[in-house]
Amino acid sequence: MAYLSVFCAVGETAAQAVGVPVAASLINEIIKACEEVGKQKRSAKLLGTKCKELAMTLTEEADRLEDEDMRKRIDEVTGNRSRIFHTVRGRTQKWAKLSLLYRWWRRDEIGTGIEELKTLIEIQLEKFSMQNQIALKRAQNDTAATIKQNHAEDKEMLRQVLANHKEILKLAERHSAGETIANDLFEEGQKELQELRKILRSPTSLSESGSAFQSSRRNSSSIQTTREKYLELQKGLLDLQINTGILPADKRLDGQVEREGDMAVTGGPHTDIWKGKWFGQTQVALKALRYIKSSDEKAQKRFIREIEIWSKLKSNHVLQFYGVITDIGSNLHVVTPWLENGNVLEYLARHPDVDKMQLVMGTAEGVRYLHSVEVIHGNTQYPRHGLKSKQRHTKSKSQGQACISDFGMAKTLQDITKTPMSTTLKDHDGVRWMAPEIVEGKSPSKASDVYSFAMSVLEMLTEKAPLYELKRDIAIIRAMAKDGPIRPKRPTEPEVVRWLTNELWGLLELCWAKTDHARPTMEDLMRDLREISNPLIMAK
Known part of the structure; x- marks a missing residue:
């Protein structure tokens, strides 16, 4: 009777869970009846195992989840579908009361019946598992939506701060006092700028619903809005840079710099120097490295690493480095301030x-x-x-x-x-x-x-x-x-x-x-x- 006592213990545990006493009592009786059937012992044991599994699932879920959604799912199994448990109990108890002779005589019927009951219990387990997965997925979606909403709100606050010149001046004062908030804001602004640039550079796809013309108009409007955000963000970052002197945290400045003219204005042993505009306004020097191709990923990483070191240097007699660009011409370009006085x-x-x-x-x-x-x-x-x-x-x-x-x-x-x-x-x-x-x-x-x-x-x-x-x-x-x-x-x-x-x-x-x-x-x-x-x- 050890087998029976284990199942009864499980049933008693299940009965302690909120909302499951009826199911636990039924499962106890089912387990007991399965033990007493005496025919198709293996199948009967498996039926008991399935009942145990369902009981443990109900108990674990009830202990782990205490929200209203969990209660509804347990109630659905234990309440609306309790007739299934009554059916299982009734049939197993009926077989258990048969005499040994009748159990032998109806052995095929009992075997088929046990398989049917196993199927019923398995269906309940699968449905409960599916409902659990759906609820979990719904919770994950809700969490993702919340994170996405918070992320969108953070971006909007970022744009609002960068669009407010008075806030920029306050940031400049804090930056002069040694606070790092302006650096953090500039770094986040660069990240958002890169995201917007990716959107603007990605091919637009037509919606499956509606006409191509309507979809095209929607895409055009969305692109225009993104472009306006991009330009507004550029303007704000430029304002922040001018008032604080902050160097870009992200040294890859692709999309932020435009080259001017058709020819380099001067050159040196390693470079051809062009004029350019950073954020559409600030004059910069673009130093095209003659021996380094923009497609050379290894060289890019090396220069970015060096520039991150060089950008930490602080002296009135040492020129700052802004970063590198790889989307202009075939050579890697280093970006520095443009010196109007020349050499x-x-x-x-x-x-x-x-x-x-x-x-x-x-x-x-x-x-x-x-x-x-x-x-x-x-x-x-x-x-x-x-x-x-x-x-x-x-x-x-x-x-x-x-x-x-x-x-x-x-x-x-x-x-x-x-x-x-x-x-x-x-x-x-x-x-x-x-x-x-x-x-x-x-x-x-x-x-x-x-x-x-x-x-x-x-x-x-x-x-x-x-x-x-x-x-x-x-x-x-x-x-x-x-x-x-x-x-x-x-x-x-x-x-x-x-x-x-x-x-x-x-x-x-x-x-x-x-x-x-x-x-x-x-x-x-x-x-x-x-x-x-x-x-x-x-x-x-």
């Missing part, structure tokens, strides 16, 4: 009376800062770098602020293309700025940056390329191969001597030491330059 040499040509020592100091500070955070510049031609639009006023004249750009790019390109930096720079007339070890094929270092910085200082003061008397780079290479590193001759022109004092010339010669360990550090140079520059400023 140092262009600026000097327009402003002959500028304080050159301030430009030298600004350039030195930029390189010093990079070295302090363990960034090697590598691109040697500093006078070809830019000046910020930010103005400094000196005797009623406004002067641009020297700003280092393209730092780290030479090393990154060398790693990606597996081409030594010396090869690239030799191909683009960069030899005259290069330290001798770089000409020999070694990688850039802080010491090679120092050598190149000194050459750049000489170029800024003379407004001529270093070693200008040697017209071609091949002549410089041959001379270096024959006699070792070539030192520039000291200029004697009055307009150069005005800035190039004995102290400054001696400092430059230290930077041109043949061996890299004999050159001063940028930290030492900055200290000495401050001492040199003070008398010059006083003399003015």
Whole structure:
């Protein structure tokens, strides 16, 4: 009777569940009758097992779910369909009361009846399971709908904040105070912008209902609404960026930047530089990397990783990086601010009376800062770098602020293309700025940056390329191969001597030491330059 006692225990447990005492009592009696049938023992046992399974299912569900929907489903099994349980009980009890003889005589009838009852119970289990799944699916759908609604409300709040200029100004104040809410808002705004862009770029499909014309009109209206949201969001992000100076959290700026003109405006050893517009308004520089294709996923990830590092650098003399774009032309583009003053040499040509020592100091500070955070510049031609639009006023004249750009790019390109930096720079007339070890094929270092910085200082003061008397780079290479590193001759022109004092010339010669360990550090140079520059400023 152990088998019977187990089932009875289950029945008693089921009877304790809310809403199931009737079903539990019936199941107890069914289990008992199944034990006493004595014929078709295996089938009868399986019928009892099915009853047990149903009882346990009712009990577990009642314990786990206490909402109204669960009560209704249990009531449906135990109430509206209780006649099924009464039928099962009645038939099994009838068979159990038969004498042994009659049970043998009606064995086929009992066997068929047990199978029918098993089927009835299985149907109840399946229906209950299906109802449970439906209810679960409904609950999941309700939860998903709630999440979707909350997500939509969050997006709407995001758009409202970015559309409110007063809120942007408040955010700018909080950002200046060190709060990060503006950064978070900009990041979420970028994500939403990308989502809207995907919608605008996806092919529109016609609805299955209604005419093609009506569906087309609905799609057109939806696209127009999405486009308006996109432009409104762009405008808000631009307002936030202008007032806070925040750099994009997502460095992939596809769809946010437009290139202007049919030709690059200038170029460098590694790049062709175009003008562009970010968010349709802010002027930016697009630097197309000649050796990196936009389809190169590995290169994209490497540059994005480097830009995320570079974007953390903070110095008035280091140009910021916004990000990269891959949807313009066949080459990867790096996006930076556009410097209206142009590079140092262009600026000097327009402003002959500028304080050159301030430009030298600004350039030195930029390189010093990079070295302090363990960034090697590598691109040697500093006078070809830019000046910020930010103005400094000196005797009623406004002067641009020297700003280092393209730092780290030479090393990154060398790693990606597996081409030594010396090869690239030799191909683009960069030899005259290069330290001798770089000409020999070694990688850039802080010491090679120092050598190149000194050459750049000489170029800024003379407004001529270093070693200008040697017209071609091949002549410089041959001379270096024959006699070792070539030192520039000291200029004697009055307009150069005005800035190039004995102290400054001696400092430059230290930077041109043949061996890299004999050159001063940028930290030492900055200290000495401050001492040199003070008398010059006083003399003015």
